[in-house]
Structure formats: structure tokens, C-alpha cells
Amino acid sequence: MTGRPSSTVNRRTDIISAAIDVFAEIGYYRATTAQVAARAKISQPYVFRFFSTKEALLQEALLVSWTRILDAFRAVIETTGSDQIEEQLIAAYIEIMESYQNEVLLQMQAQTIKEDSIKKVMQQGFLEVQQMVLDAFKKAGLEKPEERTLLFLSRGMLCNISMALSLPELMNE
Secondary structure: OOHHHHHHHHHHHHHHHHHHHHHHHHOOOOOOHHHHHHHHOOOHHHHHHHOOOHHHHHHHHHHHHHHHHHHHHHHHHHHOOHHHHHHHHHHHHHHHHHHOHHHHHHHHHHOOOOOHHHHHHHHHHHHHHHHHHHHHHHHOOOOOHHHHHHHHHHHHHHHHHHHHOOOHHHHOO
16 A cells, blocks of 8 residues: 555646647647547546536646756756856756646646636746746846846746747847
């Protein structure tokens, strides 16, 4: 019985990973839990053992993506000197975009979903990232930290669009 909780956690993680990929590839509204189950190589009823609705599954997938960003930024902030903080945060986000493209695409889609629970997850994620970056910029003594935070977030959104549309020239300076 000791292996069961780990197996359960792994299956839950497998379902979330499958959902991220399916939702990002074909869109949340077109995707079905049957497609998520097939991607996770489990039965559809097993998905509902962990998530009562497709919306609950999306919420969890989004939380995973926001946690990844927050954890990466936290690691940068804890290990980087003030003079390199902005550059290292950018590098961390680029690494996420390259390694977890479907999570970024999922977040982009979720910005257009009107369900209150999804909007709440997205609002909370953006606000946490904004506050973390602002606090880091203030602590680093950067000039106009609020403005730099706004520009940092804006450039991140432009990076997302550039990646999603395969238009790297959007990022040319």
C-alpha cells in the first residue's frame, strides 16, 4: 500500500500534463476529457476521479504553469545580484517558453476564457508575478521599479505572441 499514494500522485500529474498539451494544441473549448484521457493513456472515468469537471482540470493546469513561473523567478531572485536581476528573470522566462511552450500557450488561451474560476486563476497568477517582479526590482534599487515591472510584463506578453505566431521579428530591437 505504500506505493499507492505515489502512483496516485503520478497519475494526477500525468493527467494534468496531458491536459496542458491537449488544451494548448486544440483549444480548451474543443478539447474533451476523453482526449485528455487518451493522451494520458488512462480511461476517461479515471480523469473524473481526480477532477470533477473539465474546468477544474483547466484550473489545475493553469496553477501548474503559474507555479512554474513563480518558482523559476523565486530561484532567480534568491540567487542573483541586484545588477543582473532583470536579465536573469528574462533568461528564466525564456527557458520556460522554450521548455514548456504548451503551458505558455495555455495561459494565452485562458486570458480569453470568461468563466469566473478561470479568470480568478489568471488574475491571481499575473498579480503574483507582478508583485514578485516589482519587489525584486525595488530591492535591487532599480530606477522606476513600477515602470520597469510594467515593461517587463509587457515584453513577456509580446514574447508569448512572438512565440505563438512564430514571428521572432516582433522581438527585434
